[in-house]
Amino acid sequence: MRRNPLTLVIGILLIIIFGLWLFVFQVRTTEVAVVTTFGNPTRPITEPGAYFKWPWPIQKVWPFDKRVQNFEDKLTERQTRDNFTLLMAVYVGWKITDPAAFFPKFISSDDPIKEAERQLDRLLGNAKAAAIGRHSLSDFVSAAGGGTNFVAIENEILSTLQSQVRSNNYGLEIEFVGVKRLQLPQNVSQSVFDRMTEERKRLAEQLQNEGDAEAQNIRSEANRKAQEVLATARGKATEIKGKALAEATASLSVFKQNPELAIFLLRLNALEGSLKDRSILVFDQNMPPFDLLRGSATNWPAK
Amino acid sequence: MSNGIDMNERNHSHDESPELTAPADTPVDAGSQALSEALRSSFAIVRFVMIVLVLVFFASGFFTVGPAQRAIILRFGKPLHGESEQALLGPGKLHWSMPYPIDEVVKVNISGIQTVESTTGWYAETPEQRLANIEPPAPAGTPLNPLVDGYVLTGDDNIIHSRATLTYRISAPLRYVFSFVNASNAVQDALDNALLWAASQFRVDDVLRHDVAGFQEAVRRRALQLIQQQDLGITVEQCVVQSVRPRQLKDAFDQVNSADEARGKAVIAAHAAENQITNQASADARSIVALAQVESDQLVKDLAAQAERFKDILPQYQRAPGLFTQQQLSETLGRVLTNVEDKILVAEGADGKPRELRLLFNREFTKRAP
Numbered sequence: 163m164r165r166n167p168l169t170l171v172i173g174i175l176l177i178i179i180f181g182l183w184l185f186v187f188q189v190r191t192t193e194v195a196v197v198t199t200f201g202n203p204t205r206p207i208t209e210p211g212a213y214f215k216w217p218w219p220i221q222k223v224w225p226f227d228k229r230v231q232n233f234e235d236k237l238t239e240r241q242t243r244d245n246f247t248l249l250m251a252v253y254v255g256w257k258i259t260d261p262a263a264f265f266p267k268f269i270s271s272d273d274p275i276k277e278a279e280r281q282l283d284r285l286l287g288n289a290k291a292a293a294i295g296r297h298s299l300s301d302f303v304s305a306a307g308g309g310t311n312f313v314a315i316e317n318e319i320l321s322t323l324q325s326q327v328r329s330n331n332y333g334l335e336i337e338f339v340g341v342k343r344l345q346l347p348q349n350v351s352q353s354v355f356d357r358m359t360e361e362r363k364r365l366a367e368q369l370q371n372e373g374d375a376e377a378q379n380i381r382s383e384a385n386r387k388a389q390e391v392l393a394t395a396r397g398k399a400t401e402i403k404g405k406a407l408a409e410a411t412a413s414l415s416v417f418k419q420n421p422e423l424a425i426f427l428l429r430l431n432a433l434e435g436s437l438k439d440r441s442i443l444v445f446d447q448n449m450p451p452f453d454l455l456r457g458s459a460t461n462w463p464a465k
Numbered sequence: 466m467s468n469g470i471d472m473n474e475r476n477h478s479h480d481e482s483p484e485l486t487a488p489a490d491t492p493v494d495a496g497s498q499a500l501s502e503a504l505r506s507s508f509a510i511v512r513f514v515m516i517v518l519v520l521v522f523f524a525s526g527f528f529t530v531g532p533a534q535r536a537i538i539l540r541f542g543k544p545l546h547g548e549s550e551q552a553l554l555g556p557g558k559l560h561w562s563m564p565y566p567i568d569e570v571v572k573v574n575i576s577g578i579q580t581v582e583s584t585t586g587w588y589a590e591t592p593e594q595r596l597a598n599i600e601p602p603a604p605a606g607t608p609l610n611p612l613v614d615g616y617v618l619t620g621d622d623n624i625i626h627s628r629a630t631l632t633y634r635i636s637a638p639l640r641y642v643f644s645f646v647n648a649s650n651a652v653q654d655a656l657d658n659a660l661l662w663a664a665s666q667f668r669v670d671d672v673l674r675h676d677v678a679g680f681q682e683a684v685r686r687r688a689l690q691l692i693q694q695q696d697l698g699i700t701v702e703q704c705v706v707q708s709v710r711p712r713q714l715k716d717a718f719d720q721v722n723s724a725d726e727a728r729g730k731a732v733i734a735a736h737a738a739e740n741q742i743t744n745q746a747s748a749d750a751r752s753i754v755a756l757a758q759v760e761s762d763q764l765v766k767d768l769a770a771q772a773e774r775f776k777d778i779l780p781q782y783q784r785a786p787g788l789f790t791q792q793q794l795s796e797t798l799g800r801v802l803t804n805v806e807d808k809i810l811v812a813e814g815a816d817g818k819p820r821e822l823r824l825l826f827n828r829e830f831t832k833r834a835p
Binding site for chain 2: 188189190191192193209210211212227229230231232234237249253255299302303304305306307308309312313337338340341342343344345346347348349351352354355357358359361362363365366367369370372373374376377378379380381383384385387388389391392394395396398399400402403405406407409410413414416417419420422423424426427430433434437438440441442443444445446447452
């Protein structure tokens with residue numbers, strides 16, 4: 163049987179596919195890789211895409227995750243500058259940036275990422291100790307200052323760690339460092355509790371006194387206001403009466419036409435008003451109209 | 466594959482090669498003819514299956530994206546349309562990619578709300594205790610073991626427990642998935658840090674009583690800031706913070722609370738008294754003014770009436786002043802004397818001198834009076 167061209171094409175295709183499988187590899191966008199030639203790292207790859215290599219056993223590809231890894235260390239105990247003991251745990255975001263540098267340092271381990279974190283933990287211990295020792299407790303916790311010292315301490319740890327990682331040439335980059343936990347030793351927590359209890363007692367007393375004083379203030383202020391309102395009202399009443407008098411003067415002018423009569427009428431009114439009820443009147447017989455009785459009564463003693 | 470090739474070969478030779486048509490004329494026995502028939506038909510079936518398989522292979526490149534998903538195509542591991550978030554494929558369309566290993570479709574769930582909780586500042590509790598909202602007992606005098614119970618330090622060096630829950634949506638899926646091994650861990654770390662940072666500058670009473678919302682806002686702002694700095698690709702929906710005093714100091718804190726309550730009550734009572742006093746005062750004030758008004762009106766009216774009467778009387782008086790006054794006086798006296806209860810007329814003595822009359826008033830006098 164003669165070979166026809168289609169068979170040939172398909173055969174070649176198969177060979178190409180097999181060849182690609184042997185000679186080409188991919189680096190994903192989340193990865194970096196190192197190509198080793200007979201075990202020596204010869205080509206670091208940091209950009210994603212398809213790349214050529216010689217088939218195993220000549221060349222081999224070692225991919226590493228280049229995404230940010232989260233690492234948390236354990237609580238470690240350190241003295242602050244003013245001799246308080248603090249326990250601190252931090253978290254670190256780091257990633258592999260230089261596979262060529264990373265590879266020789268960590269590839270001997272089963273899990274290079276874990277091994278790298280062990281190294282980071284060691285460096286971190288020193289960086290934390292240095293940072294805590296440089297600061298006093300009030301730099302960590304303080305109601306004033308807006309937490310800037312706290313951030314400054316984190317930045318100190320970050321920059322120390324960064325420079326150490328760089329000088330060790332681990333092929334890593336530290337993205338961020340933050341304090342995750344900040345605690346006191348067990349026995350210190352008890353003395354803090356004792357102090358807090360004292361503060362609570364003082365505060366309770368203070369609140370009670372404040373309450374009494376405030377209530378007292380409100381009451382006396384209310385009384386003062388009441389007096390003020392009444393005084394204003396009395397003033398207004400006087401004013402009204404004054405106006406009324408002024409108005410009445412107009413009427414008084416009428417009486418000027420004959421003051422004698424006016425006075426007589428007023429006296430008459432006064433007399434009537436004063437003897438309105440329950441009164442006893444004692445007078446002698448000279449008073450009109452009783453003078454009419456003089457000498458007329460039979461029981462009158464004779465003159 | 467090799468079957469397909471063979472089959473093609475055979476078909477070619479059968480249909481197109483003139484050399485191979487010749488043997489068909491040569492007589493063959495019935496058995497081998499039947500075999501060749503059978504082979505031919507089975508080749509046809511195999512060919513059909515092959516074509517279907519090839520179709521399926523290419524059709525497998527079609528994919529859709531769920532409503533709560535976004536997808537991106539990686540060609541040889543590299544994002545096909547760049548790494549910007551606009552390059553993401555959304556739902557509602559049929560997409561196609563080359564088959565693996567050329568292309569790889571990565572789908573990211575952006576659905577719903579994700580939640581992380583920070584408990585590094587909270588005491589140790591079992592899920593049952595948490596569900597039932599029961600504080601694990603810790604009598605006064607028990608110190609806190611930092612390896613067991615979490616807590617935060619406040620700005621005035623107090624110990625309190627505080628925990629935070631942050632809910633978020635993924636707003637930049639590529640960043641969230643391609644830049645972090647575990648982005649939700651990073652969010653949680655940021656939240657832990659935010660809680661610690663915010664507590665370190667708040668006073669204990671502000672966190673627990675006076676400025677609960679302010680503390681929560683400080684945690685939220687710090688978490689947002691860290692999330693932005695680290696470019697985690699998320700949008701924060703909500704941040705809820707819960708804080709309590711140490712269980713060991715329950716009594717001491719309760720005392721302060723009840724003192725605070727008592728203070729509030731005293732103030733409320735004082736305000737009630739204040740209301741009463743001022744209301745009474747303004748009522749009194751109103752009646753004072755009203756009374757003055759009434760009295761004044763009365764005065765004016767009285768005088769006006771008197772003036773009116775005076776005008777009427779004046780002509781009569783002027784006609785005969787003596788007579789008029791006598792008449793008025795007598796009239797008045799007559800009226801007055803009817804009103805007067807007791808009238809005592811003292812007559813002149815025999816010697817023409819006034820008599821002396823002595824009166825003794827005592828209490829009974831007023832009492833006896835009807």
